[in-house]
Amino acid sequence: MPRNIEIKARVDDLKTLAARTAAIATSGSTAIAQDDTFPRCEAGRLKLREFADGTGPRCPSTCCRPPMRRRPCVR
Numbered sequence: 001m002p003r004n005i006e007i008k009a010r011v012d013d014l015k016t017l018a019a020r021t022a023a024i025a026t027s028g029s030t031a032i033a034q035d036d037t038f039p040r041c042e043a044g045r046l047k048l049r050e051f052a053d054g055t056g057p058r059c060p061s062t063c064c065r066p067p068m069r070r071r072p073c074v075r
Contacts, residue, residue, distance in 0.1 A: 036049050
């Protein structure tokens, strides 16, 4: 079953990254209209996701987890 993967990273050369990802992709990009809500949660972080087509809210598989440790930004 295909899965949506979200990666947050610093990119120095967007053109090179786009070319490299296009070379290994099996299809083009797809926009997914969604609304994420982050309710208060004492034991970690909770994310509820609702899609523009009215499905949801649902809790993604990684929605409730302990808070991440903050690490210093290294350049």
